[in-house]
Amino acid sequence: xxxxxxxxxxxxxxxxxxxxxxxxxxxxxxxxxxxxxxxxxxxxxxxxxxxxxxxxxxxxxxxxxxxxxxxxxxxxxxxxxxxxxxxxxxxxxxxxxxxxxxxxxxxxxxxxxxxxxxxxxxxxxxxxxxxxxxxxxxxxxxxxxxxxxxxxxxxxxxxxxxxxxxxxxxxxxxxxxxxxxxxxxxxxxxxxxxxxxxxxxxxxxxxxxxxxxxxxxxxxxxxxxxxxxxxxxxxxxxxxxxxxxxxxxxxxxxxxxxxxxxxxxxxxxxxxxxxxxxxxxxxxxxxxxxxxxxxxxxxxxxxxxxxxxxxxxxxxxxxxxxxx
Amino acid sequence: xxxxxxxxxxxxxxxxxxxxxxxxxxxxxxxxxxxxxxxxxxxxxxxxxxxxxxxxxxxxxxxxxxxxxxxxxxxxxxxxxxxxxxxxxxxxxxxxxxxxxxxxxxxxxxxxxxxxxxxxxxxxxxxxxxxxxxxxxxxxxxxxxxxxxxxxxxxxxxxxxxxxxxxxxxxxxxxxxxxxxxxxxxxxxxxxxxxxxxxxxxxxxxxxxxxxxxxxxxxxxxxxxxxxxxxxxxxxxxxxxxxxxxxxxxxxxxxxxxxxxxxxxxxxxxxxxxxxxxxxxxxxxxxxxxxxxxxxxxxxxxxxxxxxxxxxxxxxxxxxxxxxxxxxxxxxxxxxxxxxxxxxxxxxxxxxxxxxxxxxxxxxxxxxxx
Numbered sequence: 001x002x003x004x005x006x007x008x009x010x011x012x013x014x015x016x017x018x019x020x021x022x023x024x025x026x027x028x029x030x031x032x033x034x035x036x037x038x039x040x041x042x043x044x045x046x047x048x049x050x051x052x053x054x055x056x057x058x059x060x061x062x063x064x065x066x067x068x069x070x071x072x073x074x075x076x077x078x079x080x081x082x083x084x085x086x087x088x089x090x091x092x093x094x095x096x097x098x099x100x101x102x103x104x105x106x107x108x109x110x111x112x113x114x115x116x117x118x119x120x121x122x123x124x125x126x127x128x129x130x131x132x133x134x135x136x137x138x139x140x141x142x143x144x145x146x147x148x149x150x151x152x153x154x155x156x157x158x159x160x161x162x163x164x165x166x167x168x169x170x171x172x173x174x175x176x177x178x179x180x181x182x183x184x185x186x187x188x189x190x191x192x193x194x195x196x197x198x199x200x201x202x203x204x205x206x207x208x209x210x211x212x213x214x215x216x217x218x219x220x221x222x223x224x225x226x227x228x229x230x231x232x233x234x235x236x237x238x239x240x241x242x243x244x245x246x247x248x249x250x251x252x253x254x255x256x257x258x259x260x261x262x263x264x265x266x267x268x269x270x271x272x273x274x275x276x277x278x279x280x281x282x283x284x285x286x287x288x289x290x291x292x293x294x295x296x297x298x299x300x301x302x303x304x305x306x307x308x309x310x311x312x313x314x315x316x317x318x319x320x321x322x323x324x
Numbered sequence: 325x326x327x328x329x330x331x332x333x334x335x336x337x338x339x340x341x342x343x344x345x346x347x348x349x350x351x352x353x354x355x356x357x358x359x360x361x362x363x364x365x366x367x368x369x370x371x372x373x374x375x376x377x378x379x380x381x382x383x384x385x386x387x388x389x390x391x392x393x394x395x396x397x398x399x400x401x402x403x404x405x406x407x408x409x410x411x412x413x414x415x416x417x418x419x420x421x422x423x424x425x426x427x428x429x430x431x432x433x434x435x436x437x438x439x440x441x442x443x444x445x446x447x448x449x450x451x452x453x454x455x456x457x458x459x460x461x462x463x464x465x466x467x468x469x470x471x472x473x474x475x476x477x478x479x480x481x482x483x484x485x486x487x488x489x490x491x492x493x494x495x496x497x498x499x500x501x502x503x504x505x506x507x508x509x510x511x512x513x514x515x516x517x518x519x520x521x522x523x524x525x526x527x528x529x530x531x532x533x534x535x536x537x538x539x540x541x542x543x544x545x546x547x548x549x550x551x552x553x554x555x556x557x558x559x560x561x562x563x564x565x566x567x568x569x570x571x572x573x574x575x576x577x578x579x580x581x582x583x584x585x586x587x588x589x590x591x592x593x594x595x596x597x598x599x600x601x602x603x604x605x606x607x608x609x610x611x612x613x614x615x616x617x618x619x620x621x622x623x624x625x626x627x628x629x630x631x632x633x634x635x636x637x638x639x640x641x642x643x644x645x646x647x648x649x650x651x652x653x654x655x656x657x658x659x660x661x662x663x664x665x666x667x668x669x670x671x672x673x674x675x676x677x678x679x680x681x682x683x684x685x686x687x688x689x690x691x692x693x694x
Binding site for chain 2: 051054056057059061062063064065066067068069070071072073074075077092093096097100102103104105106107108109110139140142163164
């Protein structure tokens, strides 16, 4: 089976959907002739032509709004935000136009907004954000962030086939750093389902995105202490897999919620409330959160390193939790 | 609506025939009377839920433009274009029931005023943050252009809305991509309480159009024949693949921004001036002078319209309010979608007529991907 990077897996997923369904088309800045800032869409203009791979002006609002219009006309547009940090420029079109349209008057709005997110590459405040919670907080949207190459291909296919607006976050740190065997041909990873990355008994780390790898690294380290860590990868943040979260909490009784996003208003807060509501009796210790602090993503390497969660921080927290 | 024929091959409707002229008068009057009934009768009676926004005095814009629509075209009306909805086949009872927040409506109680749309009828509604439909119209235009049937998108916006950033993004995109979109700007003098002198530095907005690579025209928005002709020309341009246009229709907002806006900031003198240019009076005079209609026929029309309204209001009032728990349904479009069960067309080929649908099926079978 071919070994693909996370980025190549996304490219293959989009490519296969473009071949399979003529209503799928792409629009965004520099995606055609240049092949995309990270080359995700390399080769697609040559293969599919300029009616299906559209190089747009710098107009995030118009890009997303045009995707909405095209979706209403029966197409399946995939709009790229060159960096997910720039998605803020299209905010009104996403939360007011796309998200609420089906609820208000019934049409399907099948569209995907995809782009690179996340820190760890010295990108500074506008090339490093994890802003997924703006959209997790918006009913009507779906929000996805794969952590593995296999999932990246399967989830982008599922997102394109979904009849709702899906915000698809691709963690740029993972683009070329992770690779695995990815099956050729069609397969789909369903939205709304978490995955257990590692089975364990003593405590569970619930996380998503690049932090899945930090959690796995921490788990290997903690094994030496005789601690068995379960790692759950949410994969979809909205709608999230409540069942999987509660199952692991009830099994392990101690939980660490981990994300690269900042603390206040982050996914960990949402999950902590859910766990306290529905699995209070199953907890043998306080719910712990490991997140970035409430600051913009800083640029200089020592600042960014201090800002980001990592395996070492997870290990420290797990050891504390183990003593409880 | 115009008969089904390939829009690309259609001749632009510049001079309306007698039938179209009568339809113009009917829709102008129906709009005026329906909005009067909503604003001045039902609203004070407490039968309308929420705010009331009407387009009194501006009816010629919706009527003159929507009568140029053919099958497969798409219109994105503003809240001042009640007539566009009627011309595209929405029922009066449905619209009034929506004002009354009933369950059996195009929005099932989820949204108010004219925020109603229909995939089948080719109508996409506004959202309250105005200007958002302009980029949406570009997306519609991208698809229509690709399908190559000569269909167009008409998007309506007010002069105040032209100050919104994404309107400029949309005009630029339409220009550079040569999209079949006609931007119809209703310049009615006021955006809520903000007069045009505080809204923009230019005298007329049509000067902006060449900056985006499209022709712009300022016209008398209170003359339905002028609107009809100008929209016809713009639509013909777009159908032939020559790209977008911008039309600024000069008119005046004869009511407040909404029903609870007394609009005391508008000088009486200005209202009196514009009352003399009333679009309905002008078309009536035109039809009477040319003996296309008699005074008796017009009076009969007035009576018929009142009866239509009575019936629609009566029907709307019979409809129940929605049950509270239905608020949870239909957030997502899923295979067994709540909207689908209620008989709405959710996921289909979009605003394609059956003929266009059959044609594109043939194309796909022949390996031509659209």
